[in-house]
Amino acid sequence: MNHTNGNCLYAHSGGVSAALNATAAGAIKAAQRSESIHDMLVPEYGLHGILNGEFYSTKDLDQAALDQMYCTPSSIFGTSRFKLPDPRVDQEPYIQILEVFKTYNIRSLLYHGGGDSQDTTNKFSQFFKMVDYPIQCIGLPKTIDNDLMVTDHCPGYGSTAKYIATSTLEAALDTKAMSRSSTKVFILEVMGRNAGWIAAASALARCDATSAPHLILVPERKKSADNILAGISLQLDKEGYCVIVVSEGFQLTDTISSDDSDTCSFGHKRLGGIGLELANLIQSSLKVKTRSANADYLQRAVGHCASAIDLDIAYHIGQRAVQCINDGLYDKMLIVKHLGYLPLKWKIETCPIDWVANHEKHLPDFFISDNGHDITPAFCEYALSLVQGEVKPMRKNSIPAYFSKHHLQKVQIEEHQL
Amino acid sequence: MNHTNGNCLYAHSGGVSAALNATAAGAIKAAQRSESIHDMLVPEYGLHGILNGEFYSTKDLDQAALDQMYCTPSSIFGTSRFKLPDPRVDQEPYIQILEVFKTYNIRSLLYHGGGDSQDTTNKFSQFFKMVDYPIQCIGLPKTIDNDLMVTDHCPGYGSTAKYIATSTLEAALDTKAMSRSSTKVFILEVMGRNAGWIAAASALARCDATSAPHLILVPERKKSADNILAGISLQLDKEGYCVIVVSEGFQLTDTISSDDSDTCSFGHKRLGGIGLELANLIQSSLKVKTRSANADYLQRAVGHCASAIDLDIAYHIGQRAVQCINDGLYDKMLIVKHLGYLPLKWKIETCPIDWVANHEKHLPDFFISDNGHDITPAFCEYALSLVQGEVKPMRKNSIPAYFSKHHLQKVQIEEHQL
Numbered sequence A, B: 001m002n003h004t005n006g007n008c009l010y011a012h013s014g015g016v017s018a019a020l021n022a023t024a025a026g027a028i029k030a031a032q033r034s035e036s037i038h039d040m041l042v043p044e045y046g047l048h049g050i051l052n053g054e055f056y057s058t059k060d061l062d063q064a065a066l067d068q069m070y071c072t073p074s075s076i077f078g079t080s081r082f083k084l085p086d087p088r089v090d091q092e093p094y095i096q097i098l099e100v101f102k103t104y105n106i107r108s109l110l111y112h113g114g115g116d117s118q119d120t121t122n123k124f125s126q127f128f129k130m131v132d133y134p135i136q137c138i139g140l141p142k143t144i145d146n147d148l149m150v151t152d153h154c155p156g157y158g159s160t161a162k163y164i165a166t167s168t169l170e171a172a173l174d175t176k177a178m179s180r181s182s183t184k185v186f187i188l189e190v191m192g193r194n195a196g197w198i199a200a201a202s203a204l205a206r207c208d209a210t211s212a213p214h215l216i217l218v219p220e221r222k223k224s225a226d227n228i229l230a231g232i233s234l235q236l237d238k239e240g241y242c243v244i245v246v247s248e249g250f251q252l253t254d255t256i257s258s259d260d261s262d263t264c265s266f267g268h269k270r271l272g273g274i275g276l277e278l279a280n281l282i283q284s285s286l287k288v289k290t291r292s293a294n295a296d297y298l299q300r301a302v303g304h305c306a307s308a309i310d311l312d313i314a315y316h317i318g319q320r321a322v323q324c325i326n327d328g329l330y331d332k333m334l335i336v337k338h339l340g341y342l343p344l345k346w347k348i349e350t351c352p353i354d355w356v357a358n359h360e361k362h363l364p365d366f367f368i369s370d371n372g373h374d375i376t377p378a379f380c381e382y383a384l385s386l387v388q389g390e391v392k393p394m395r396k397n398s399i400p401a402y403f404s405k406h407h408l409q410k411v412q413i414e415e416h417q418l
Helices: A020-033 A047-052 A063-071 A092-103 A115-130 A157-178 A197-205 A225-239 A274-286 A308-326 A377-386 B020-033 B047-052 B063-071 B092-103 B115-130 B157-178 B197-205 B225-239 B274-286 B308-326 B377-386
Strands: A007-012 A040-043 A055-057 A106-113 A136-141 A185-190 A215-217 A242-247 A290-294 A332-340 A345-352 B007-012 B040-043 B055-057 B106-113 B136-141 B185-190 B215-217 B242-247 B290-294 B332-340 B345-352
Touching: A007 A020, A007 A047, A007 A308, A020 A040, A020 A063, A020 A106, A020 A308, A040 A047, A047 A092, A063 A308, A092 A115, A106 A115, A106 A308, A115 A136, A136 A308, A157 A185, A157 A197, A157 A242, A157 A308, A157 A377, A185 A197, A185 A274, A197 A215, A197 A242, A197 A377, A215 A225, A225 A242, A225 A274, A242 A274, A274 A290, A308 A332, A308 A345, A308 A377, B007 B020, B007 B047, B007 B308, B020 B040, B020 B063, B020 B106, B020 B308, B040 B047, B047 B092, B063 B308, B092 B115, B106 B115, B106 B308, B115 B136, B136 B308, B157 B185, B157 B197, B157 B242, B157 B308, B157 B377, B185 B197, B185 B274, B197 B215, B197 B242, B197 B377, B215 B225, B225 B242, B225 B274, B242 B274, B274 B290, B308 B332, B308 B345, B308 B377
Parallel strands: A007 A040, A007 A106, A106 A136, A136 A332, A185 A242, A185 A290, A215 A242, B007 B040, B007 B106, B106 B136, B136 B332, B185 B242, B185 B290, B215 B242
Antiparallel strands: A040 A055, A290 B290, A332 A345, B040 B055, B332 B345
């Protein structure tokens, strides 16, 4: 083959999900078939590996490895949260990166991340134009937060939505069964600093067996403590138990924010979140036993609870990104467009990167109920479409057997030097 | 059929698990086939329903219902945490219960719960003997805490062990992938006030893809903050990330216990646990980004992550309990004996109830490593034997479709009166 475009760099950036490696598998498979790509190089720990020229070669990975990669959550290669400076102000890291790119003959870049990460893709593109280094820059969407603009959803969100719905359902059955003589209120705190997409997905738990969740508290709607307590009392009167799902970024109008006096007995600053604050408030005010869980990192790399359609779309994002390289496109962001729900009809399109970079998409008003602590049937139709189907990871001794980067080959510089 | 023994009461008591309803399904199926039982009655909310004569009839449940019940976590019927007084001191509630038992012609009792609950079974038996009411009392084991004496494991523990191992593995992959530029230490707080069985199960997460968990902190071993911090520093130097699993009942030797000044800004008593305390300690002392999750009620009703062998044994416990009734046994507790590991060889035996009541089984010394923050290969062989096989719950729209008690029939008194 004549690999006209040298090597392609595919990098992870920002937080992980269950679908990140499915996209990697799709991109690697397509790169292995591409006539314009010699090797798809993946940096160790994202931007960290780019700065230091630490890459994995993927051209020799076989189908069995890619199949295992597809089902493995988190990022096999590692990712990063570095923020690059504006290349018009500070070019130092970019000059370092340029040398690495030249050394490794990198002629195309697939940058896979959320809103902040696509700002980085954009900066790369700007810098390489300034120094006349010809390179195709393509952005790939992901984030469990589902808060990217333009795309109708973000790969990774469907799996986290499925996990949150399942966990809410099971914790609700627990709370309900115990409610006569033990815990009456259960609170689940989930991720989402500025957007309530993850908390909203808990509504999919509602079924014959439970009416939970009874309050869904999202950053898009502040509420007073009194208003929340009234809602809980109403539900306790009705069914004797109450399940609340709250975004980490939800705020009370009568703020109980942490201040410097908010330290533990060792004198250290406390880390506790809104779920715990609400539990304290409810237990003290309503005198009912209240418990809270904080899902934290249990909710991102949810391979054992992944959504089949989520991983399928993620895989095709990877394949399409390589197609963009093959087609000679520059400075594009891949997005998913929805054409119908239940079942989901979808297609992958492209848009300019700067449409997506640095913006956040909040829950639109028509997805939030008038009372401000519930979501609408329209949201359920949307979210239910994204959680369809199960994925069975390989298992060893009945525990998931995920892909290990020990199986990957680090690139030797000599091979790739021009 | 000649139902010589009238009705059999089967009741849930104490906390829930993924395997509680599997035992119910086994007991109900056997009762339907038993010549000595007319109907297996199940109280709503355990002792609460017993005191108030609120029972579900199960004689007409068909196989499809029992199949769905088998896979449904928590307690379909509801459970309770009431503690009965010593019948030699206070007979009031017992007299109320006796009237209910006579009204409903209850001639055998299967009481399904942990150590405290078997104390209740024992009290029932004592009282009924005192008043010459002939009734067979049989105790059935369950508790995710795995802390019952005599039995080699408790049904429900295997599923929670599988959930904790899977969650630790996935959160570890998350932490590892982000560790170069974000969180370096992750803490998972799990249940276990006096025994570390659940935390210990996290060791099953270790595999090719991660060496986590790196510290397992259990109530059986107090440790100093300095000792823990040294262990974390060592692991950070080695691999750049550290995952800790801690039992809620773990204690530091240099205690950071809550006191009355430990309130939030609303003046309410704080509810935060040891995971959060450790996170505060680590972040302040080692200056590394630390996050913590509290699994709380996410770890009990883990139907989506249930262990096949756990539910299978639970089902057979139910069947065997009815066999005890058929065989005319009195005052027995069912226990599981292990005859071999990987694969597990097991049988169900009986012992006197008072061998089990009010005792707690801690992790034995040979399951805990010399350093006090890890477990031994012998424990892994034991626990791995209990997590084998997956259970697929029915699904509706790809979310688990669990059994709802709306499908159950409440008992009409007339039918069952003598």
